[in-house]
Amino acid sequence: MVLTAQEKAGILVEALPYIKKFYGKIIVVKYGGHAMLNCELKRAVMTDLVLMKYVGMHPVVVHGGGPDISKMLKRLGKETSFVNGLRVTDAETMEVVEMVLGRLNKEITALINRLGGRAVGLCGKDANLVMATKKPGKVRLADGSEVEQDLGFVGRVTQVNPDLLLSVIQQGYIPVVAPIGLGPDGEGYNINADTVAGKIAEALGADKLIILTDVEGILSDPADKNSVISVLRVDDIPELVASGKISGGMIPKLECCAAAIKGGVKQAHILDGRVLHAILLEVFTDEGIGTMVLP
Numbered sequence: 001m002v003l004t005a006q007e008k009a010g011i012l013v014e015a016l017p018y019i020k021k022f023y024g025k026i027i028v029v030k031y032g033g034h035a036m037l038n039c040e041l042k043r044a045v046m047t048d049l050v051l052m053k054y055v056g057m058h059p060v061v062v063h064g065g066g067p068d069i070s071k072m073l074k075r076l077g078k079e080t081s082f083v084n085g086l087r088v089t090d091a092e093t094m095e096v097v098e099m100v101l102g103r104l105n106k107e108i109t110a111l112i113n114r115l116g117g118r119a120v121g122l123c124g125k126d127a128n129l130v131m132a133t134k135k136p137g138k139v140r141l142a143d144g145s146e147v148e149q150d151l152g153f154v155g156r157v158t159q160v161n162p163d164l165l166l167s168v169i170q171q172g173y174i175p176v177v178a179p180i181g182l183g184p185d186g187e188g189y190n191i192n193a194d195t196v197a198g199k200i201a202e203a204l205g206a207d208k209l210i211i212l213t214d215v216e217g218i219l220s221d222p223a224d225k226n227s228v229i230s231v232l233r234v235d236d237i238p239e240l241v242a243s244g245k246i247s248g249g250m251i252p253k254l255e256c257c258a259a260a261i262k263g264g265v266k267q268a269h270i271l272d273g274r275v276l277h278a279i280l281l282e283v284f285t286d287e288g289i290g291t292m293v294l295p
């Protein structure tokens with residue numbers, strides 16, 4: 001499809017109300033491990049972020065890295081397992097998590113910079129950005145009862161200190177944050193990136209939290225990709241999670257959206273990161289894509 005000059009101008013004008021609405025506002029984007037695997041997509045996501053910054057919005061990236069961490073653990077011959085979507089993380093696994101996330105963090109930072117943005121790569125240890133303690137783990141048994149399970153260095157966020165983020169944002173940078181928390185004794189904690197994105201969005205008073213993943217949105221029937229729930233009210237989330245329709249990595253996503261909205265973030269979105277320019281469609285147009293969580 002070739003657009004005429006007038007059509008192109010029309011598209012730009014259509015974006016004006018959205019640019020006005022989010023001018024000077026913070027938008028936290030969680031870039032999911034599974035949506036990060038394809039180079040063309042990765043480039044499209046980063047281009048969207050650079051565009052947002054140049055029209056006066058303040059994107060903040062929080063990235064995951066699950067598939068890359070799993071790949072590296074496999075190369076090293078190390079077993080890995082998940083409980084409720086969280087990776088059980090012993091000391092050796094934690095070392096791999098920090099190494100892989102560190103490399104990914106710089107790769108994303110470099111890509112944004114190459115595309116004309118100004119990005120700075122950080123993790124939760126920088127300037128005490130994300131403080132954490134050990135997360136108590138529970139596993140639900142078939143009979144519905146719960147037993148304790150040691151998740152190792154899986155962290156729970158205790159505090160977010162957003163000062164550094166606010167100052168780099170004001171200076172024109174796009175912060176790129178790896179989801180590693182700083183423990184009370186200086187140890188690193190592996191924290192689900194959705195959770196970190198939600199907490200950071202809350203601490204920054206963000207207007208939007210966008211979670212990019214590898215499904216169409218939240219599905220009311222996990223086996224049917226046409227069953228996307230387009231709008232979800234925060235009060236309906238506990239019932240949805242309890243219904244058993246949500247599993248694995250979708251659990252922390254829903255929980256963090258609920259917490260972020262309760263913490264003052266105006267909108268949270270779970271979008272299909274496999275769709276080219278999903279962020280542009282969400283931020284600059286009327287297209288209703290994925291799942292939107294509202295108060």
Ligand code: ADP
Nearest residue numbers: 032033034213214215218219245246247249250
């Ligand atoms: P990410 O790397 O984006 O965090 P995850 O694998 O952690 O990806 O979480 C997304 C996954 O959650 C989906 O690929 C899907 O398999 C799973 N999932 C479980 N229940 C649902 C549901 N009801 N709707 C959509 N996805 C779901």
Ligand code: MG
Nearest residue numbers: 064066194249
């Ligand atoms: Mg996940």
